[in-house]
Amino acid sequence: MHSQTEQVYQQVLSRDPNEREFQQAVYTFLLSIDKIIDELPEVTYHRVLERMVEPERVVMFRVPWMDDEGKCQVNRGFRVQMSSAIGPYKGGLRLHPSVNLSIMKFLAFEQVFKNSLTGLPMGGGKGGSDFNPKGKSDNEVMRFCQSFMTELCRHIGPDTDVPAGDIGVGAREIGYLYGQYKRIKNEFAGVLTGKGIEYGGSFIRPEATGYGLVYLSEAILRDKKMDFNGATCLVSGSGNVAQFTVEKINALGGKVITLSDSSGMIIDEAGIDSEKLSFVKTLKNVKRGRIKEYAEKYGVPYIERNNSEPNPLWNIKADYAFPCATQNEILKEDALNLVKNGIKLVGEGANMPCSIESEEILTSSGVLLAPAKAANAGGVAVSGLEMSQNSQRLRWTPEKVDQELKGIMNNIYKNISEAAETYSKKDNFIDGANIAGFMKVSRAMIAQGYV
Numbered sequence: 001m002h003s004q005t006e007q008v009y010q011q012v013l014s015r016d017p018n019e020r021e022f023q024q025a026v027y028t029f030l031l032s033i034d035k036i037i038d039e040l041p042e043v044t045y046h047r048v049l050e051r052m053v054e055p056e057r058v059v060m061f062r063v064p065w066m067d068d069e070g071k072c073q074v075n076r077g078f079r080v081q082m083s084s085a086i087g088p089y090k091g092g093l094r095l096h097p098s099v100n101l102s103i104m105k106f107l108a109f110e111q112v113f114k115n116s117l118t119g120l121p122m123g124g125g126k127g128g129s130d131f132n133p134k135g136k137s138d139n140e141v142m143r144f145c146q147s148f149m150t151e152l153c154r155h156i157g158p159d160t161d162v163p164a165g166d167i168g169v170g171a172r173e174i175g176y177l178y179g180q181y182k183r184i185k186n187e188f189a190g191v192l193t194g195k196g197i198e199y200g201g202s203f204i205r206p207e208a209t210g211y212g213l214v215y216l217s218e219a220i221l222r223d224k225k226m227d228f229n230g231a232t233c234l235v236s237g238s239g240n241v242a243q244f245t246v247e248k249i250n251a252l253g254g255k256v257i258t259l260s261d262s263s264g265m266i267i268d269e270a271g272i273d274s275e276k277l278s279f280v281k282t283l284k285n286v287k288r289g290r291i292k293e294y295a296e297k298y299g300v301p302y303i304e305r306n307n308s309e310p311n312p313l314w315n316i317k318a319d320y321a322f323p324c325a326t327q328n329e330i331l332k333e334d335a336l337n338l339v340k341n342g343i344k345l346v347g348e349g350a351n352m353p354c355s356i357e358s359e360e361i362l363t364s365s366g367v368l369l370a371p372a373k374a375a376n377a378g379g380v381a382v383s384g385l386e387m388s389q390n391s392q393r394l395r396w397t398p399e400k401v402d403q404e405l406k407g408i409m410n411n412i413y414k415n416i417s418e419a420a421e422t423y424s425k426k427d428n429f430i431d432g433a434n435i436a437g438f439m440k441v442s443r444a445m446i447a448q449g450y451v
């Protein structure tokens with residue numbers, strides 16, 4: 001590492017010694033910035049990197065709520081406002097028992113550069129809680145969301161910070177959160193995105209991350225004279241991003257043969273067609289069931305998850321792979337299996353799904369790797385379009401939003417591939433995304449002085 005970036009990394013290690021995920025996100029980012037740091041003396045002079053790795057603000061708060069037995073439960077809430085250099089803080093809320101400050105900071109850090117890549121004026125943030133929605137009644141989820149928003153509403157606003165969904169936060173949670181914000185503030189404002197279509201949401205927002213992932217992957221493949229038609233694909237997860245990734249792959253003539261959740265995975269060699277996909281949507285979004293029920297319904301193999309082994313999902317012969325569950329779901333052995341099985345492209349739907357080692361294995365083996373910052377930016381891009389529609393007090397048609405999304409993803413591909421070729425090497429989209437995302441934020445920070 002360059003002495004300048006090494007110094008910044010050491011500062012993070014000593015200041016945040018227990019924040020493993022945050023350190024990982026910073027490290028991979030700095031490895032890319034290494035390649036341009038000598039050409040940017042103003043970045044060193046103005047200590048841009050040192051400022052970037054320190055959030056502008058972190059809010060941590062108690063979230064007390066009453067369960068169905070009338071007992072008080074207490075969770076911890078977070079909002080990390082990482083950077084407002086190019087716009088109001090923007091980024092999702094995650095509800096999952098694993099949520100801690102390190103995970104919030106890594107997600108907020110990634111979000112800064114992802115939002116920059118969309119070309120829209122959005123800063124970066126992330127929030128959430130260690131609340132586990134699994135197994136909770138609708139009333140418990142509502143009481144939790146109301147308590148969470150009672151504190152969060154002091155820190156957000158349509159021109160300040162605009163949260164959205166992430167793991168564990170879908171249409172139901174956004175509705176409860178929005179209702180409570182409105183009630184406290186007495187204003188119908190565009191303060192959350194991913195809202196229902198009846199109350200200010202945008203068409204194509206639920207679809208946007210999955211569709212965007214496939215659009216960006218399509219752009220990469222097009223340059224290599226490849227496409228989805230007839231291709232076999234692996235998808236992990238079975239939530240929002242996974243569902244719409246499958247939908248778009250099907251539309252382009254591909255075949256998806258896997259889905260998973262934290263308990264296990266299914267393999268359906270015949271392909272998850274539109275009828276089976278609509279079963280998954282109802283199972284996960286309405287019944288809040290487990291993917292095991294897919295195996296029972298369609299009589300296909302189910303493999304229970306064993307965290308101590310390589311993930312069998314990444315050890316199946318296929319053309320393209322789309323991790324759409326969570327961070328670090330592709331580890332060293334998984335990457336070796338993907339390479340052995342001849343995978344040609346890995347498109348990151350989840351945030352930071354590949355460990356540092358697995359990224360190295362994939363890229364050095366010639367696998368095309370579409371990094372999350374670029375590949376899953378479609379969700380936040382359409383969130384940005386939802387903010388525009390809210391400000392204009394009108395709603396665009398689904399066709400218009402989808403067209404805009406496609407244009408944004410193609411533009412992201414153009415920018416990251418050009419940055420890769422100029423500053424790193426052809427097809428190193430990790431460097432391309434980090435560098436292209438960084439340039440704009442860095443220039444805005446320098447222009448605004450030491451804030």
Ligand code: NDP
Pocket residue numbers: 096098165166167168169170209237238239240241242260261262263324325326327349350351376377379380
């Ligand atoms: P959902 O909550 O809709 O679905 C998450 C899926 O991943 C579920 O199948 C879940 O299984 C599985 N999963 C979650 N945590 C783990 C874990 N620790 N181990 C194994 N499986 C796990 O979330 P999304 O689809 O919205 O998000 C998926 C990924 O995409 C996340 O990394 C998120 O940050 C990223 N992302 C999402 C965007 C969006 O617009 N929603 C935008 C950009 C990125 P189970 O039901 O068992 O928990």
